[in-house]
Amino acid sequence: MSENLKSAELNINDIYDEVSDWHVNAGGTKVVAKRMSGRFRRLKWFGMSVWLIFFIGPYLRWNGKQAVLFDIPNRQFHFFDITIFPQDIWMLSLTLLFFAILLAAVTSIAGRVFCGYFCFQTVWTDVFTFIETRIEGDTPQKAMKFKSAPASFSKISRITLKHSLWLAIALLTGLTFAAWFTDVFQLWHDFFTLQASLVAWIVLGMFTVGTYVFAGFMREQVCFWLCPYARLQGVMYDQDTVLPAYDAERGEPRGKLKKGAVDSTKGSCIDCKVCVAVCPTGIDIRKGQQEGCITCGMCIDACDSIMDKTNQPRGLIRYASYKDLHHNAPPAALYKRPRVLIYSFILMVAFSGVGYGFATLSTxxxxxxxxxxxxxxxxxxxxxxxxxxxxxxxxxxxxxxxxxxxxxxxxxxxxxxxxxxxxxxxxxxxxxxxxxxxxxxxxxxxxxxxxxxxxxxxxxxxxxxxxxxxxxx
Known part of the structure; x- marks a missing residue:
């Protein structure tokens, strides 16, 4: 009995030590994530490309009119040949329910996949930081060197170029959002001739400023302090949820490794900190699952590249469940997980309701x-x-x-x-x-x-x- 108590005390102390070692960047340090190629980076680009629909959608025409138009003043939603009226708003409610439950279901299975690959804050921040790293440097050292360099024509012109591109993207974002609610070509004409309505100007201003500030300056701080989803994710996880995780049993004790050398007293982790350098939120995945982790998998690409260079098997950092890491057991099948079954049932009901609504939609x-x-x-x-x-x-x-x-x-x-x-x-x-x-x-x-x-x-x-x-x- 006493041995069990001692073991429990040790486990609790280990947890306290791990949590106390977490570092949450409260904005004091600017995160400049290193970019590396890999399968998860390619997957991230693919996920980000979905947002092209946001920019292209308003320009699609159907029978001489905008194909998709949310005409709020006239209380009509147009989807190609289908027009949704307020009497059919229950279909929109079921659609929103479907995507909300889908988000919860995906999170319970594979963590914050939406945050890592599809969230507008993640996507726009990634684009903004891509521009910044190409202009000012793709590592913290290069970025700091550029920042501390004396003022010069080259430095000022590069800073001006960066902010000009940021503002152009922010303006296009605001205009595109407004275009979903009115005819896009008429909107362009109204803006250029300064004849747009006050509401259109307000929407353009809000989205331009919001995009410029959130994606250009606040970045990961939006995820830490403004996004409620980061606070709710913990209740959606269980021991079968697969997340980017560090295999401490294999990696510890970590230590430097000379090229071509083999040290049986050390683990696979060579403490290169590349996994930290590529993280868009600046966390150290080796310290366990944290609020800042958006499960993008960039740390996996980074670690796999180091494992390749040191002639070690990949997977030191990998998508794994708590059961896999601590009990050497595979995750339970989806049909054996109650919350997944409940989510699936709600999804099926919502999808069936929307399908029924479209099938019985009358003119x-x-x-x-x-x-x-x-x-x-x-x-x-x-x-x-x-x-x-x-x-x-x-x-x-x-x-x-x-x-x-x-x-x-x-x-x-x-x-x-x-x-x-x-x-x-x-x-x-x-x-x-x-x-x-x-x-x-x-x-x-x-x-x-x-x-x-x-x-x-x-x-x-x-x-x-x-x-x-x-x-x-």
Whole structure:
């Protein structure tokens, strides 16, 4: 029993020592990550290339119009031939739920993959630092030498070039974001002629300044202090989550190694610190999993290159789970992990809902509201009258001509709507309609009634609505 307590105390002390040795860069030191080639760097470039859709998307045309347009003033979302209206907003809610749960599911399986390869902050920071390292130096030593050098025409011109490129990217980012909500070509014209709306200028200014400051200056500090996802990641991990990890059992004790020499008393780690030099957040992965790790795998590429040079097998730093490192056991199969199963079920429900929504998306929407004040009126000739509000939404891109009829109730006649109605694209046409039944024709106090909105220009999209007719008991 005492031996177990001593062992537990030692483990706790080891954990305390490891945590106390962590170094969180609070912005006092500028991180200049060294760039190295490798499989994870190529994968990172591939992940970053997904953002080309953000810049190219607004310029895609479909039937003479912008293919994807979030037209908020007119409350319409256009996706090629599909138009989403506020009545279909539940589909957007399910889509957001799908991606939120997908993010949690991926994190529980392979850590912060989104942060490392797809997050806009990571991507824009990587591009900005790429520009900076090409102009000022790709190592902390070169960057410091450039910074401490006396002012000269060369230095000032290079700094000016760097910030000019940063601002150009920031401006393009702000303009592109605004272009998803209005016609992109008209937006360019409005900006160049200084005729853009105040909202457009505000959006451009906010995104330009935000991109320039966050990607150019704050960088990893955004991940440390502003991003809530970094705070939540811990609750999504378990012992089967695979993350970039240092194999201390193989690497320790670390020490320098002469070229061609073999020292059986030392581990595989030669303490070259290249894994630290390439980390975009400046952490030392050898000190364990930390808040700053965005699981980009750059440290794996760096370590593998050193292992190749020292003729040692790769994998000293690798994607591995806690079970793999500490219990020599492979991660549990995905179907045996409860949280993955729960995430998968929610994803399936959300995806099915969105699929159902698109499959049943209609080009018109018809609604009939029975006015209840009063429920019915008995006219002087004894006939019973009910009042209804008819609302027809045109989801097409052309005017439609609609006429209304009723059926399903013998003797019922429709009044108040004598002619067909023209409904513009994206508009709702509310009408007041009266339905009368002669005295003696109403069999019960509640009868079913069917309203039909006949689209004269396109009968295939005509629609019906089941309602009721009410009378005295």
């Amino acid at each position: 018109t929407e018809f609604q009939v509201i029975h006015n209840r004040q009063p429920v019915f009126v008995q006219l002087s000739d004894g006939s019973i009258q009910n009042r209804y509000t008819l609302k027809m939404l045109n989801k097409t891109n052309e005017n439609i001509e609609v006429s209304y009829t009723i059926s399903g109730l013998d003797g019922a006649t429709l009044h108040g709507i004598d002619e067909s109605v023209i409904i513009e694209p994206g508009k709702v046409s509310p009408l007041q309609a009266l339905v009368r039944i002669p005295d003696g024709k109403l069999q019960t106090e509640l009868e079913h009634l069917t309203f039909t909105a006949n689209v004269i220009s396109n009968p295939d999209i005509s629609v019906q609505y089941e309602s009721i007719f009410m009378g005295p008991k």
